[in-house]
Amino acid sequence: MTNPTQEWPLFEIFIRGQHGLSHRHVGSLHAPDAEMAIKNARDVYTRRNEGVSIWVVQASDIAASSPEEKGSLYEPANDKVYRHPTFFDIPEEVGAM
Amino acid sequence: MYAQMIKSTGEGVKSLDEMEPQERAFQERINAGGKIEPKDWMPDGYRKNLIRQIGQHAHSEIVGQLPEGNWITRAPTLERKAILLAKVQDEAGHGLYLYCAAETLGVTRDQLTRDLLSGKMKYSSIFNYPTLTWADMGAVGWLVDGAAIMNQVPLQRTSYGPYARAMVRICKEESFHQRQGYDIMMKMAKGTKAQKKMAQDALNRFWGPALMMFGPSDENSVHSAQSMAWKIKMNSNDELRQKFVDECVPQAEYLGLTVPDPDLKWNEERGHYDFTQPDWDEFFDVLRGNGPCNKERLAARNKAWDDGAWVRDGLMAHAAKKRAAKLAAE
Numbered sequence: 001m002t003n004p005t006q007e008w009p010l011f012e013i014f015i016r017g018q019h020g021l022s023h024r025h026v027g028s029l030h031a032p033d034a035e036m037a038i039k040n041a042r043d044v045y046t047r048r049n050e051g052v053s054i055w056v057v058q059a060s061d062i063a064a065s066s067p068e069e070k071g072s073l074y075e076p077a078n079d080k081v082y083r084h085p086t087f088f089d090i091p092e093e094v095g096a097m
Numbered sequence: 098m099y100a101q102m103i104k105s106t107g108e109g110v111k112s113l114d115e116m117e118p119q120e121r122a123f124q125e126r127i128n129a130g131g132k133i134e135p136k137d138w139m140p141d142g143y144r145k146n147l148i149r150q151i152g153q154h155a156h157s158e159i160v161g162q163l164p165e166g167n168w169i170t171r172a173p174t175l176e177r178k179a180i181l182l183a184k185v186q187d188e189a190g191h192g193l194y195l196y197c198a199a200e201t202l203g204v205t206r207d208q209l210t211r212d213l214l215s216g217k218m219k220y221s222s223i224f225n226y227p228t229l230t231w232a233d234m235g236a237v238g239w240l241v242d243g244a245a246i247m248n249q250v251p252l253q254r255t256s257y258g259p260y261a262r263a264m265v266r267i268c269k270e271e272s273f274h275q276r277q278g279y280d281i282m283m284k285m286a287k288g289t290k291a292q293k294k295m296a297q298d299a300l301n302r303f304w305g306p307a308l309m310m311f312g313p314s315d316e317n318s319v320h321s322a323q324s325m326a327w328k329i330k331m332n333s334n335d336e337l338r339q340k341f342v343d344e345c346v347p348q349a350e351y352l353g354l355t356v357p358d359p360d361l362k363w364n365e366e367r368g369h370y371d372f373t374q375p376d377w378d379e380f381f382d383v384l385r386g387n388g389p390c391n392k393e394r395l396a397a398r399n400k401a402w403d404d405g406a407w408v409r410d411g412l413m414a415h416a417a418k419k420r421a422a423k424l425a426a427e
Contacts, residue, residue, distance in 0.1 A: 006413055007207045010200070027263070028197045030206055032409075033416035044193050047186070048270075067137050 010059040011037040013044075015051035023055050034058070099157040099221045099245055100150040101312045101384070110319070110326045127328050132258040135201035143327055147257055148204050149218070150329060155195035156213045156220035160394050162188045164228040165237060173231060177281075181234060184274055191267050198259040214399050222380060223310050225388030226302070232285050232292075236299035238278015240307040240345065246271050247341050248311070251331035260329070279348065286352040293353075300349065301357045305375040311338040313377055342372050 008030035014023035026045045031037035037056040045051070065073060081087050090097050113121050120140055126133070133139055162185050169185065172178035196206055212218040223241055228234065249271065253264040285296035311334045315321040324330035342361075349356050364371045383391070 006410075007205060008409065008413065010206075027194055027266075028200070029193060032412040033419065036412065036416070043186075044190050047183075047190065064136070067134070 008032050011041075011056045012059050012062060013037070013041045014055040014057070015041075015045055016053040017051055018049070023053065026050075028059060031056075099248065099310070100153040101219070101221060101310070110322050124326070127256045127326075131256075132261065133256050134258045142323070143329070144202050146324065146327070147260065147329055148199055148202050150324075151195050151199040151202075151260055151263075152204070152209050152212070152218055153220060155192045155199060155209065156218055157224065158188050158192035158195060159213075160220045160224045160398060161241075163394055163397055164224055164226070164390075165234060167228050168231060168234050171231070172234075180277055184238070184277060187270050187274065191270070194263040194266055195260075198257075198263045201259045210402065214395070214402055216386070216395060219384065220394075221310060222383040222388065223306050224394060225383050225390045226306050227390050229302075230295050230299060232281070232295040232299035233303070235278050235281030235285060235296065236303040238274050238276075239282050239348070240278070240300075240303050241310070242271055242274040242278060243345065244307050244310045244341055246275060247337050247344075248332075254328070254331065256328035282352055282354075286354055296352065297354050300354050304357050305379075308338055308341070308372075308375040309377075309380045309383075311335075311341070313380070339369055342370050346370055 009032075010028055011031055011034070012028045013026050015026050016023045029037065029040050029044055031040050034056050038054050041054050041056060046054070077083075111120075113124060116124060119138055123133070123137075123139060123143075133143075165181060165185050165188075169178060169181055172181050196209060199209060200206060209218070213220070223244075228237065246268065249264055249268050253261055253268060255261045255264065282296055282299075285292045287293075313334065315334045321330060321333065325333075346356060346361065358373045360371065360373050362371050382388070386392075
């Protein structure tokens with residue numbers, strides 16, 4: 001076994017499905033560059049017509065929130081229930097709204 | 098299974114009261130059916146166990162390409178060849194999904210590869226058996242992929258998010274594998290006398306090793322108890338093996354083939370088949386490296402890695418050159 005020189009960087013793969021939805025994260029893979037990452041993603045993640053478009057992003061370029069921030073990021077939404085349409089009672093005689 | 102004999106690092110299962118608050122919150126989340134994600138806090142043992150389990154599972158997918166790859170050039174028709182090629186390509190894909198999941202736990206791909214190539218990490222014992230005839234492609238798809246499905250379907254609900262998601266993808270594709278295997282068996286079993294004999298011979302050779310895939314009985318194992326508490330193992334080995342036998346026997350009957358177990362019998366009271374345990378001495382011997390193909394399989398993986406070094410290096414050099422040219426043009 002030879003000593004591996006340098007590991008290929010990790011890319012995160014996003015695929016847009018057939019039906020006009022957004023690109024969705026499907027997994028990751030290693031590739032020497034973005035161009036090869038797209039080629040490899042085609043083989044690894046779309047063998048059964050799963051998509052019509054591929055995005056690849058080098059994993060090290062992704063900034064992510066951390067689990068500890070959960071409270072400060074998402075809790076403020078909890079006391080703003082009026083953002084949901086069901087907060088408002090509309091009389092039946094008004095009809096569908 | 099594809100990950101056999103995973104010894105957990107924990108010393109038996111702690112009760113919630115014995116846990117520090119952080120670990121307690123972690124366990125309560127798992128008990129409630131929540132998922133653990135890569136950046137969440139997790140006990141060291143959970144992380145180490147998962148790396149071993151997912152790594153071994155990934156290695157099995159990769160090494161598992163070899164016994165079937167053996168028949169690609171000799172498939173009886175062009176259609177069979179294309180199908181087998183697609184199946185083996187799927188196995189490579191499954192290996193990659195799983196390596197990705199393992200990497201989210203902080204181990205590098207190259208480290209996992211090194212540990213496979215040096216023999217430090219294991220892969221499933223089943224792939225150390227040779228594939229001697231075309232009927233073996235049928236038996237492998239039907240029995241080996243069938244046994245894998247038994248284990249993988251419940252793992253879609255495992256507590257570690259990336260592992261569960263990889264399993265969802267894999268299970269979607271795995272059913273094609275089992276059916277293509279059974280399709281080969283049907284063809285052979287309903288073919289000429291010689292073909293039927295080949296099908297029976299393949300079943301004879303793969304039955305025992307397929308039963309071994311689930312691992313030895315783990316009823317009283319502390320390791321299994323810990324893995325089950327962590328929900329990285331969902332069923333006991335015996336439970337899955339029984340389910341496998343119950344499913345396979347009618348399938349063999351349909352083929353007109355005989356399961357090579359003289360004591361196989363429907364047990365009305367239990368509602369299950371009684372069957373003979375496989376040869377566990379043979380199982381442990383294969384795990385120790387003494388199976389018919391252990392050396393050949395590892396040598397093939399090492400050769401592929403060594404022979405591919407110049408391609409990996411060349412593509413990296415090419416990528417670096419392109420990056421530099423792009424920078425210079427800006």
